[in-house]
Amino acid sequence: xxxxxxxxxxxxxxxxxxxxxxxxxxxxxxxxxxxxxxxxxxxxxxxxxxxxxxxxxxxxxxxxxxxxxxxxxxxxxxxxxxxxxxxxxxxxxxxxxxxxxxxxxxxxxxxxxxxxxxxxxxxxxxxxxxxxxxxxxxxxxxxxxxxxxxxxxxxxxxxxxxxxxxxxxxxxxxxxxxxxxxxxxxxxxxxxxxxxxxxxxxxxxxxxxxxxxxxxxxxxxxxxxxxxxxxxxxxxxxxxxxx
Amino acid sequence: xxxxxxxxxxxxxxxxxxxxxxxxxxxxxxxxxxxxxxxxxxxxxxxxxxxxxxxxxxxxxxxxxxxxxxxxxxxxxxxxxxxxxxxxxxxxxxxxxxxxxxxxxxxxxxxxxxxxxxxxxxxxxxxxxxxxxxxxxxxxxxxxxxxxxxxxxxxxxxxxxxxxxxxxxxxxxxxxxxxxxxxxxxxxxxxxxxxxxxxxxxxxxxxxxxxxxxxx
Numbered sequence: 001x002x003x004x005x006x007x008x009x010x011x012x013x014x015x016x017x018x019x020x021x022x023x024x025x026x027x028x029x030x031x032x033x034x035x036x037x038x039x040x041x042x043x044x045x046x047x048x049x050x051x052x053x054x055x056x057x058x059x060x061x062x063x064x065x066x067x068x069x070x071x072x073x074x075x076x077x078x079x080x081x082x083x084x085x086x087x088x089x090x091x092x093x094x095x096x097x098x099x100x101x102x103x104x105x106x107x108x109x110x111x112x113x114x115x116x117x118x119x120x121x122x123x124x125x126x127x128x129x130x131x132x133x134x135x136x137x138x139x140x141x142x143x144x145x146x147x148x149x150x151x152x153x154x155x156x157x158x159x160x161x162x163x164x165x166x167x168x169x170x171x172x173x174x175x176x177x178x179x180x181x182x183x184x185x186x187x188x189x190x191x192x193x194x195x196x197x198x199x200x201x202x203x204x205x206x207x208x209x210x211x212x213x214x215x216x217x218x219x220x221x222x223x224x225x226x227x228x229x230x231x232x233x234x235x236x237x238x239x240x241x242x243x
Numbered sequence: 244x245x246x247x248x249x250x251x252x253x254x255x256x257x258x259x260x261x262x263x264x265x266x267x268x269x270x271x272x273x274x275x276x277x278x279x280x281x282x283x284x285x286x287x288x289x290x291x292x293x294x295x296x297x298x299x300x301x302x303x304x305x306x307x308x309x310x311x312x313x314x315x316x317x318x319x320x321x322x323x324x325x326x327x328x329x330x331x332x333x334x335x336x337x338x339x340x341x342x343x344x345x346x347x348x349x350x351x352x353x354x355x356x357x358x359x360x361x362x363x364x365x366x367x368x369x370x371x372x373x374x375x376x377x378x379x380x381x382x383x384x385x386x387x388x389x390x391x392x393x394x395x396x397x398x399x400x401x402x403x404x405x406x407x408x409x410x411x412x413x414x415x416x417x418x419x420x421x422x423x424x425x426x427x428x429x430x431x432x433x434x435x436x437x438x439x440x441x442x443x444x445x446x447x448x449x450x451x452x453x454x455x456x457x458x459x
Binding site: 236 | 262289291292294295350377380381384385386387388389390391392393394395399406407408409410411412414415418422425426
């Protein structure tokens with residue numbers, strides 16, 4: 001089976017009694033190997049919750065999740081943590097870099113935690129920083145990097161253990177237009193290289209990097225569109241050149 | 244703008260003539276040029292959008308501009324080659340360029356028609372405004388994806404990339420507004436949706452049922 005992620009009837013309820021919030025109300029999802037899926041919806045629609053359940057950062061109220069064919073709902077905390085380390089790369093809106101570590105130290109950290117040798121971890125981290133165009137910034141602290149550069153470091157860190165899937169939560173949410181373009185180029189490059197990705201976002205531009213777009217509202221999927229890469233016919237109409 | 248595309252089912256005749264006229268005049272403001280030089284300048288500025296520039300459109304436009312007295316031309320012989328026309332601005336052409344640069348006319352977005360469509364659909368109980376919004380959002384989103392992908396294929400600091408970014412940002416603004424429409428018409432107290440519920444009777448069996456039960 002080439003499915004990297006599978007979810008069935010995922011539900012998530014926060015609170016109890018009268019104060020309950022239904023963040024997810026029954027979501028089914030299959031993500032194929034090498035596929036990039038964008039999940040779009042307004043804030044509060046449940047998309048971040050979904051990502052956390054898919055990555056084993058939270059446990060669902062109901063429903064099942066399989067990662068690489070293995071059901072994760074019943075795993076104990078330790079096994080779940082190992083699964084996350086091995087299979088999942090996380091990218092967050094607020095980067096979540098460790099401020100006291102340099103760029104390369106941030107990137108190598110997941111590999112070190114997974115038990116790789118320091119030299120192998122450093123070698124891979126240097127490769128990844130080069131891949132995201134930040135080789136010359138390896139020794140710099142996050143504070144001296146721009147927002148776009150920090151997110152690129154965070155993406156390199158997410159790739160540190162060669163994850164089966166990258167889960168990105170609003171990766172352009174804190175970025176200006178130029179930095180957004182940098183990150184979109186990077187995500188699009190990863191897609192082209194066959195990296196499986198699930199990206200939740202309210203930024204429609206991110207959808208351009210996806211093979212499939214799912215619209216979400218009020219805890220359910222409402223629409224799904226396959227975004228084929230055909231000829232870009234209506235470009236000049238859209239730019240107001242023809243009409 | 245976008246709303247008028249293909250309104251009459253007519254085939255496109257290339258880039259709007261007005262735009263090409265003004266740009267050609269402006270490109271001539273620095274120095275006299277051959278037609279092919281002007282065409283190359285336009286192609287660079289438009290990047291992937293230059294496909295819209297039909298073969299011969301530059302020459303046809305230059306001929307019209309010459310007839311209108313805005314450019315003049317002179318046949319210049321070239322070593323080992325046939326004569327080629329070199330175009331130059333006339334004083335009237337120069338004045339047109341000055342006017343064009345000072346012109347602050349800006350194409351307006353046109354949300355009123357869509358807004359009224361939603362209001363009318365709700366008032367007449369013809370359709371759930373949210374379905375209309377969803378359909379429209381899908382169209383705009385697909386358009387945005389097309390343009391953003393073209394933008395991603397441009398190298399950094401591409402002049403055509405800047406144009407594509409402008410198109411993306413406008414489509415993004417449309418999407419933000421459609422989001423606001425979706426939120427508004429999802430409110431149980433939105434105008435006319437409440438009224439039709441108070442009526443308490445179905446107007447027509449064929450009337451699409453507002454999907455209130457999706458999220459009561």
